Amino acid sequence: MEVNKINELFKQDLHVINMGLESFAENLKEEDVKVLQMNWKPPAGGSKKLISLLRRHIMKVDMGKANQEAASRILKGRPTLVDISTAGEVIPGMKKNMLLHAGPPLRWERMCGPMRGAVIGGLILEGLAAGREEAERLAASGDIVFEPCHHHESVGPMAGVITYSMPVWVLENRTFGNRAYCTLNEGLGKVLRYGAFSDEVIARLNWIAEILAPILRKALQRHGEIDMKNLISQALQMGDEGHNRNRAGTSLFIRELAPHLVMLDEDREKISKVLSFMHSNDHFFLNLSMPSCKCTVDAAANIEGSSVIVTMTRNGTDFGIRISGLGDRWFTAPAAMVDGLYLPGFSSEDAAPDIGDSVITETAGIGGFAMASAPAIVKFVGGTPRDAINFTQAMYEISVTENDIYQIPSLDFRGTPTTIDLVKVVELGILPAINTGIAHKEPGIGMVGAGLVKPPEKCFHDALEAFMEKYGD
Amino acid sequence: MKFNLEIIVRKIIVERDSYYDSVFLMLINRDVKKIPGIEDAVVSMGTDVNLELLNEIGFSSPDLERASPNDLIIAVQGESEEVVDKALHSARDLLSRKRNRAQEEAEYRPSGLDNALKMVPDANLIIISVPGLYAAKEAQKALERGLHVMLFSDNVSLEDEIELKKLALKRGLLMMGPDCGTAIINGKPLCFANVVKQGNIGIVAASGTGLQELTCSIDKLGSGISQGIGTGGRDLKETRVGGMMMLMGIEALSKDPKTEVIVVISKPPAEEAAGKVITKLKDTQKPCVVHFIGLERHKDSGNLRYAGNLEEAAGMAAALSKGEEYSACAFTIPEKEIDRIVERETTVVSPKQKYLRGLFTGGTLADEAMILFDREVGAVYSNHQTKPELVLKDPHVSHGHTIVDLGDDMFTMGRPHPMIDPSTREERIMKEMEDPEVALFLLDIVLGYGSHEDPAGAILESLKTAKKRAKERGGYLSIIASITGTESDFQNMEEQKKKLESIGCVVMPSNYQASMLALKIIKKVA
Numbered sequence: 001m002e003v004n005k006i007n008e009l010f011k012q013d014l015h016v017i018n019m020g021l022e023s024f025a026e027n028l029k030e031e032d033v034k035v036l037q038m039n040w041k042p043p044a045g046g047s048k049k050l051i052s053l054l055r056r057h058i059m060k061v062d063m064g065k066a067n068q069e070a071a072s073r074i075l076k077g078r079p080t081l082v083d084i085s086t087a088g089e090v091i092p093g094m095k096k097n098m099l100l101h102a103g104p105p106l107r108w109e110r111m112c113g114p115m116r117g118a119v120i121g122g123l124i125l126e127g128l129a130a131g132r133e134e135a136e137r138l139a140a141s142g143d144i145v146f147e148p149c150h151h152h153e154s155v156g157p158m159a160g161v162i163t164y165s166m167p168v169w170v171l172e173n174r175t176f177g178n179r180a181y182c183t184l185n186e187g188l189g190k191v192l193r194y195g196a197f198s199d200e201v202i203a204r205l206n207w208i209a210e211i212l213a214p215i216l217r218k219a220l221q222r223h224g225e226i227d228m229k230n231l232i233s234q235a236l237q238m239g240d241e242g243h244n245r246n247r248a249g250t251s252l253f254i255r256e257l258a259p260h261l262v263m264l265d266e267d268r269e270k271i272s273k274v275l276s277f278m279h280s281n282d283h284f285f286l287n288l289s290m291p292s293c294k295c296t297v298d299a300a301a302n303i304e305g306s307s308v309i310v311t312m313t314r315n316g317t318d319f320g321i322r323i324s325g326l327g328d329r330w331f332t333a334p335a336a337m338v339d340g341l342y343l344p345g346f347s348s349e350d351a352a353p354d355i356g357d358s359v360i361t362e363t364a365g366i367g368g369f370a371m372a373s374a375p376a377i378v379k380f381v382g383g384t385p386r387d388a389i390n391f392t393q394a395m396y397e398i399s400v401t402e403n404d405i406y407q408i409p410s411l412d413f414r415g416t417p418t419t420i421d422l423v424k425v426v427e428l429g430i431l432p433a434i435n436t437g438i439a440h441k442e443p444g445i446g447m448v449g450a451g452l453v454k455p456p457e458k459c460f461h462d463a464l465e466a467f468m469e470k471y472g473d
Numbered sequence: 474m475k476f477n478l479e480i481i482v483r484k485i486i487v488e489r490d491s492y493y494d495s496v497f498l499m500l501i502n503r504d505v506k507k508i509p510g511i512e513d514a515v516v517s518m519g520t521d522v523n524l525e526l527l528n529e530i531g532f533s534s535p536d537l538e539r540a541s542p543n544d545l546i547i548a549v550q551g552e553s554e555e556v557v558d559k560a561l562h563s564a565r566d567l568l569s570r571k572r573n574r575a576q577e578e579a580e581y582r583p584s585g586l587d588n589a590l591k592m593v594p595d596a597n598l599i600i601i602s603v604p605g606l607y608a609a610k611e612a613q614k615a616l617e618r619g620l621h622v623m624l625f626s627d628n629v630s631l632e633d634e635i636e637l638k639k640l641a642l643k644r645g646l647l648m649m650g651p652d653c654g655t656a657i658i659n660g661k662p663l664c665f666a667n668v669v670k671q672g673n674i675g676i677v678a679a680s681g682t683g684l685q686e687l688t689c690s691i692d693k694l695g696s697g698i699s700q701g702i703g704t705g706g707r708d709l710k711e712t713r714v715g716g717m718m719m720l721m722g723i724e725a726l727s728k729d730p731k732t733e734v735i736v737v738i739s740k741p742p743a744e745e746a747a748g749k750v751i752t753k754l755k756d757t758q759k760p761c762v763v764h765f766i767g768l769e770r771h772k773d774s775g776n777l778r779y780a781g782n783l784e785e786a787a788g789m790a791a792a793l794s795k796g797e798e799y800s801a802c803a804f805t806i807p808e809k810e811i812d813r814i815v816e817r818e819t820t821v822v823s824p825k826q827k828y829l830r831g832l833f834t835g836g837t838l839a840d841e842a843m844i845l846f847d848r849e850v851g852a853v854y855s856n857h858q859t860k861p862e863l864v865l866k867d868p869h870v871s872h873g874h875t876i877v878d879l880g881d882d883m884f885t886m887g888r889p890h891p892m893i894d895p896s897t898r899e900e901r902i903m904k905e906m907e908d909p910e911v912a913l914f915l916l917d918i919v920l921g922y923g924s925h926e927d928p929a930g931a932i933l934e935s936l937k938t939a940k941k942r943a944k945e946r947g948g949y950l951s952i953i954a955s956i957t958g959t960e961s962d963f964q965n966m967e968e969q970k971k972k973l974e975s976i977g978c979v980v981m982p983s984n985y986q987a988s989m990l991a992l993k994i995i996k997k998v999a
Contacts, residue, residue, distance in 0.1 A: 005645040006722075015596045023923070027664075031662065047541070397584055
């Protein structure tokens with residue numbers, strides 16, 4: 001015996017963890033013993049195949065160390081807003097006949113309603129097609145190259161369509177020097193990202209490119225670059241979670257730019273419209289939190305031996321993930337339906353399957369993972385602030401670390417669960433909690449609700465199998 | 474003429490991703506089966522074994538084929554649509570009652586041990602009662618993280634037990650179990666245990682009900698317990714485990730200033746291990762009491778005393794704890810009173826009535842009675858017999874003198890232990906009462922946490938009927954019982970005793986005395 005801890009125990013107050021039969025915990029409570037009841041479940045849902053995969057030994061690499069490295073890179077990330085430019089100018093590999101979309105790779109034939117609508121709108125916006133039919137023909141012709149935003153250092157909410165001429169935010173991770181790009185949020189209602197492509201939608205996109213983006217760019221140049229990590233951490237303490245609630249973030253952003261906007265040599269009407277536009281859209285900040293998360297997590301990609309999930313995303317047809325230690329390989333499964341609350345006049349009948357790159361926020365440890373910081377939207381997770389806290393608690397179980405900057409007031413400023421470990425996800429059978437908006441299944445109608453979505457287990461199981469194939473004994 | 478219209482209605486509900494503990498489901502299963510008109514019901518998780526069972530009894534559905542071990546299955550078979558729907562409804566109701574209670578507390582319940590430890594970093598002990606297939610891995614994780622372990626689960630392999638105990642030894646941690654049902658640590662009863670006074674007697678026990686009987690007897694004698702460490706039944710019995718936990722436990726008690734007397738109880742140990750235990754006890758230089766159940770008593774030597782039964786072990790320990798002399802006596806009730814009871818219990822017995830039926834819920838208590846009868850009258854049939862010719866061919870059918878441990882795996886397949894669910898014993902009583910050769914029932918009533926809230930009450934009606942049946946046949950059925958429990962147990966020991974006495978049962982102060990009294994009666998009627 002190296003040490004005798006039994007006699008130490010005899011001197012302490014008993015503090016018990018109860019894994020299994022609940023009555024044992026209840027009895028101990030009767031006797032005034034401190035006890036924590038666990039919610040134990042068979043590992044990997046009791047699947048023999050997965051359990052045997054989980055028990056394989058990892059050879060040659062130190063997975064724990066690799067995951068710590070991934071976590072440390074994510075924590076070190078310093079996402080910074082440096083500029084506004086256009087997709088064609090700054091997005092690597094962007095071409096005039098290329099159209100970026102949310103989620104894993106997807107052909108036109110397999111695209112869901114809202115994705116098709118956004119593609120049609122994108123082609124009209126670029127002047128490549130005059131109307132719906134022409135756009136559909138063009139999209140099906142093979143002359144248009146469809147690629148995921150994620151393949152081009154970009155992210156886009158919902159359909160996530162980015163075309164050559166669109167203005168984009170330019171984010172840079174100051175620690176590692178990598179960049180990420182995202183369009184400017186168009187607002188609510190009928191918008192391109194929900195598959196709307198009417199004249200009004202195109203007109204707004206043109207206004208964004210011609211007025212909004214240039215004015216914001218000038219204001220940003222006057223202000224100087226903005227430390228996004230700082231803004232996001234403030235927003236979390238003001239009741240945002242950075243995905244489904246961005247009211248605080250949007251307000252903070254306006255506060256940063258307002259003094260500079262009013263100093264610009266621009267028409268007052270225009271400046272006022274810019275301010276009102278941002279003010280009227282609580283999600284304006286989403287298109288900043290997303291690329292902030294993207295450039296943060298990208299720094300943790302391609303670490304040999306790491307089982308950390310560095311991409312989660314959906315395109316309305318598939319849900320896909322990528323694993324740090326498995327490079328660019330996608331693991332996909334059919335996108336799920338969102339369990340949510342609906343805007344008046346809509347129901348689950350109207351909903352399209354889960355869509356958008358916005359789950360990059362959860363991948364970086366905010367969004368659903370920071371649910372406990374957003375009491376205003378607890379209706380999505382069961383109704384009470386306690387439910388929201390439990391939601392975040394569950395995410396600690398599948399995370400490698402806790403964020404040192406993003407903190408949750410209601411959890412005594414505990415850092416948000418950060419850096420998702422694929423192995424833990426499969427072992428504990430706890431899937432990442434994802435907050436999301438719901439698009440109408442028909443193109444052109446827009447947002448019908450918001451809620452939670454459970455990613456399909458299959459892509460995590462497939463990824464684990466591939467991981468063990470590469471690294472296991 | 475009787476028409477037998479066979480109408481069978483079967484319905485199945487599969488609820489995805491709703492994991493429930495199997496014991497909890499067994500209790501619901503039992504309640505659903507009790508609904509009049511229900512022929513069969515299975516409320517279980519969709520494990521391969523359960524799916525096979527469902528298939529065998531004729532349930533099939535596409536949902537069932539897709540079911541995983543994380544899915545809850547409620548399958549009901551009954552005589553009408555109405556009855557089946559009612560049963561499904563009540564199963565759901567019972568399940569949601571649990572869920573609501575869980576929600577009220579609303580404190581987060583972690584799934585993984587790492588997160589649990591983040592929530593309660595000063596936790597020092599874990600109780601593990603998950604299915605045996607997964608239990609060893611969880612216990613290993615717990616030991617690696619510095620937690621003392623009480624492993625309630627059974628079906629853990631011997632190899633795993635050895636590995637776990639080696640690891641515990643290396644880390645200086647308690648590794649109680651596998652199959653450890655009872656412990657008292659720092660005065661707190663864990664799992665199946667009684668509320669006993671704190672004191673200066675430290676125990677290491679390789680038997681759960683043995684530890685319960687011992688601690689309750691000590692409590693009755695006015696002494697108290699410092700620690701009651703369980704080791705699991707294989708610790709001393711299996712040469713390859715070699716009493717690893719027993720030896721560690723003794724070591725810890727020897728260093729514990731609050732422990733002034735040490736008691737060790739176990740089923741007959743492997744010889745080598747027994748030698749080590751004796752040496753270790755001698756090294757403690759504290760007064761020690763040893764009881765190896767079923768072994769002849771050794772002569773006392775140095776600081777060691779050997780007890781012949783659990784009650785004697787308690788008596789010796791209590792005397793030592795108070796610095797008094799122990800005086801051996803079979804009965805704590807005056808001899809005359811005993812004679813009067815024997816007389817009363819044997820006057821109207823019919824000549825056919827010769828046999829004993831010991832119907833036990835506690836394994837060690839069954840052993841204690843069996844060993845006594847084996848020695849004194851010979852030929853006791855049991856599912857615990859070591860003599861092959863006396864092992865019950867069918868444990869469900871008694872033969873001559875029979876003592877059964879109804880908590881044995883062969884009786885608990887798919888249903889809870891009879892200490893939790895008394896219906897196993899109730900059914901057995903109903904069966905035994907039809908045997909005109911039976912003269913006596915010998916019973917244990919085990920109280921304390923974990924046990925049924927009213928174990929005496931639950932079998933009272935069946936005992937009453939059994940006595941009535943014997944009377945109708947012109948004979949008399951004697952029922953002798955003992956209660957393993959204390960005044961502080963939540964079941965109310967005094968009331969339990971009154972209930973039994975109200976129908977004419979004789980309640981003795983200990984299992985040993987109950988067995989001795991039964992022996993006297995049987996000897997007289999034989």
